[in-house]
Amino acid sequence: xxxxxxxxxxxxxxxxxxxxxxxxxxxxxxxxxxxxxxxxxxxxxxxxxxxxxxxxxxxxxxxxxxxxxxxxxxxxxxxxxxxxxxxxxxxxxxxxxxxxxxxxxxxxxxxxxxxxxxxxxxxxxxxxxxxxxxxxxxxxxxxxxxxxxxxxxxxxxxxxxxxxxxxxxxxxxxxxxxxxxxxxxxxxxxxxxxxxxxxxxxxxxxxxxxxxxxxxxxxxxxxxxxxxxxxxxxxxxxxxxxxxxxxxxxxxxxxxxxxxxxxxxxxxxxxxxxxxxxxxxxxxxxxxxxxxxxxxxxxxxxxxxxxxxxxxxxxxxxxxxxxxxxxxxxxxxxxxxxxxxxxxxxxxxxxxxxxxxxxxxxxxxxxxxxxxxxxxxxxxxxxxxxxxxxxxxxxxxxxxxxxxxxxxxxxxxxxxxxxxxxxxxxxxxxxxxxxxxxx
Numbered sequence: 472x473x474x475x476x477x478x479x480x481x482x483x484x485x486x487x488x489x490x491x492x493x494x495x496x497x498x499x500x501x502x503x504x505x506x507x508x509x510x511x512x513x514x515x516x517x518x519x520x521x522x523x524x525x526x527x528x529x530x531x532x533x534x535x536x537x538x539x540x541x542x543x544x545x546x547x548x549x550x551x552x553x554x555x556x557x558x559x560x561x562x563x564x565x566x567x568x569x570x571x572x573x574x575x576x577x578x579x580x581x582x583x584x585x586x587x588x589x590x591x592x593x594x595x596x597x598x599x600x601x602x603x604x605x606x607x608x609x610x611x612x613x614x615x616x617x618x619x620x621x622x623x624x625x626x627x628x629x630x631x632x633x634x635x636x637x638x639x640x641x642x643x644x645x646x647x648x649x650x651x652x653x654x655x656x657x658x659x660x661x662x663x664x665x666x667x668x669x670x671x672x673x674x675x676x677x678x679x680x681x682x683x684x685x686x687x688x689x690x691x692x693x694x695x696x697x698x699x700x701x702x703x704x705x706x707x708x709x710x711x712x713x714x715x716x717x718x719x720x721x722x723x724x725x726x727x728x729x730x731x732x733x734x735x736x737x738x739x740x741x742x743x744x745x746x747x748x749x750x751x752x753x754x755x756x757x758x759x760x761x762x763x764x765x766x767x768x769x770x771x772x773x774x775x776x777x778x779x780x781x782x783x784x785x786x787x788x789x790x791x792x793x794x795x796x797x798x799x800x801x802x803x804x805x806x807x808x809x810x811x812x813x814x815x816x817x818x819x820x821x822x823x824x825x826x827x828x829x830x831x832x833x834x835x836x837x838x839x840x841x842x843x844x845x846x847x848x849x850x851x852x853x854x855x856x857x858x859x860x861x862x863x864x865x866x867x868x869x870x871x872x873x874x875x876x877x878x879x880x881x882x883x884x885x886x887x888x889x890x891x892x893x894x895x896x897x898x899x900x901x902x903x904x905x906x907x908x909x910x
Contacts, residue, residue: 474512474538477584478504481575492689493762494658503571504541510555511548512537542579546589553601562603569601612820613830616897621814622822623647623898626803635806638787639715641707643799646784650827652700652895654835657824659686659694661793662766663783664758667745670705674698678892682745685759697892699899704783716779719789723770723778747781767791796824834894 482501485491491500515537520530549572557565576588591600614622628644629636637643650660667682674680678698685691746755749769761769767790770778782791792799804822807815816822 474540475508477540477542477579478508478575481578484578493764497763499567500571500574503568504575507544507552507568507572508539508541510552511541511544512539514548514551515539541575542584544576544589546591549589549601550591557603562605566602569599573599612826613833614816614820614822614826615814617814618816619651619830619898620900621812622803622807622816623651625810625812626807626822627799629803629806629810635802635809637799637802637806639711641711642784643803645704645707646796646799647803647824647827648700648703648895648898650824651830651898652891653694653696654828654831655684655694656686656828657796658763658793659684660824661784661791661796662763664747664761664766664781665708665779665783666747666781667758668696668701668704668783670708671698671702674701683757683759691759695891697895699892699895699901703899708783712783712785715785715787716777716789720777723780723789727770727778763791763793800824831894834897835890 478501481504482496485496485500486493516531516534517527519534519537520527523530553565553569556568560568573590576585576590579585580588592598593600623644627637627647628640646660649655649663650657653660655663662684669680679695680701681693681695683691684694745758747758747761747769748755766782769781771781772778780789780791784791786792786795800823807822820826
C-alpha cells in the first residue's frame with residue numbers, strides 16, 4: 472500500500488461526496504489510475520537501472536519496486552504513458568483512460584496535494600495535448616433478421632450434443648434476447664434482477680411492462696419488456712436457473728450461517744413500484760439504486776427455506792456475470808462461424824453485446840417509422856418522433872437528447888408496444904400478434 476495513499480483518498484472522497492458511482496470507481500477509474508501508476512513505477516525502475524548500468528530485473532531484485540505515488544508523476548511520465556497506451560489501444564479508449572487520469576490531477580491540485588497539474592495543458596483554453604485528436608466515427612453495426620436468429624439459436628443456444636456447446640444455453644440465449652429486445656447495455660442486462668421480469672401471466676393486456684434503470688452516466692431511463700421476452704425467460708427460470716440454484720443451496724446456507732459479509736438476505740419484493748426491502752434495515756430501496764456488489768450478494772428466502780439469489784442471469788457460482796459476457800459472445804461468435812450456417816454474419820462483423828444494442832436501435836427506428844408512416848402524413852412526425860423515442864430507449868447523452876428528454880410522444884403510446892413486440896416476435900421467428908396465449 473506504500474505510495475497509494477493519495478490514490479485511495481481520491482477514491483474514498485469520490486464515493487463519499489457522490490462524485491462517482493461505486494461501479495464507475497471500481498470498474499473504470501481505479502483500474503485506469505492503478506495501471507498508470509504501475510507504468511510510472513516501472514519507468515522509474517528502468518531509469519534507475521539505466522543510470523546504474525544494470526538490467527531492470529537485477530535492479531528490481533536488489534531494491535524492489537519503487538513506491539512512487541501518483542502525485543509524483545511528471546509531465547515526461549505522462550507523455551511516455553500516452554505514447555505507450557496509444558500504441559496499444561484505440562484512440563477513443565485512450566481518451567476514456569486519460570479522462571480518468573485528468574480527474575485525479577484536477578482533484579489533487581484542488582486538494583493542495585500538488586502545486587500544478589503535470590498534464591501538458593496549452594493555450595488560453597488549457598488544451599490537454601495528451602488526448603487523441605483523431606476523429607472517432609461510430610458505425611452502426613447490426614444484424615439482419617436472419618443473422619440475428621442464427622446467432623441466437625446456433626451461437627448462444629447451440630445444441631449441447633455438439634462439441635464446444637455452451638454450459639448454460641438457455642441463459643445465454645435469454646441474455647442475448649434481452650439485449651436485442653430492450654436496447655440495454657451489457658452491464659445493464661447483466662445486472663437485471665429476477666423480480667424485474669415477471670412471469671408472462673402477470674403482464675397487462677398490452678403485453679409490455681416497464682421499469683427504470685440507472686445506466687451510463689448515472690442517467691435513469693425507462694426500459695420496456697414485452698411478454699414474448701418474459702415467456703422465454705420464464706422457461707430459463709424454471710429450468711436451467713432453478714437447477715443451478717438448487718445445486719448451490721449447500722454453499723449458500725454455509726455462507727449464510729458463517730455470516731459472510733457479502734451475502735445479505737432480503738425479503739418482500741414490491742414488484743409494482745420496483746422496490747426491495749433488506750432485512751438489516753427494513754427500509755424500502757428503489758431497485759435502480761442497488762450497485763453491482765449488492766446485486767451480486769443479496770438473496771431471498773423462499774417459503775421452503777431455500778435461498779434464491781436476486782440476480783436473474785447467474786453463473787456457475789450463482790453470482791451474476793458481468794465482464795464474462797464478452798467471453799460468452801466470443802465463444803458464440805466462433806461457434807456460429809464454425810458451423811457453416813447460411814446466415815452467419817460477414818467476417819468483419821464480430822457479434823458482441825453492443826452489436827445487439829445497435830441491432831435494437833436500427834430495428835426499432837425502422838419499426839417506429841413504419842408504424843408512423845401508416846398513421847400520419849406529417850414528415851416531421853415520421854422522422855423526429857421515432858428518433859426521439861429510440862434515443863430515450865437507449866439513454867443516449869447529447870444536446871438533442873437532453874432537450875427532448877421530457878418530450879412525451881402521446882401519439883406513440885400505442886405504437887411503441889406494437890413495435891417492441893413485433894421486433895422480438897421477428898427475432899424469435901414467430902408471426903407478430905397482438906396477444907400471445909399464456910399457458
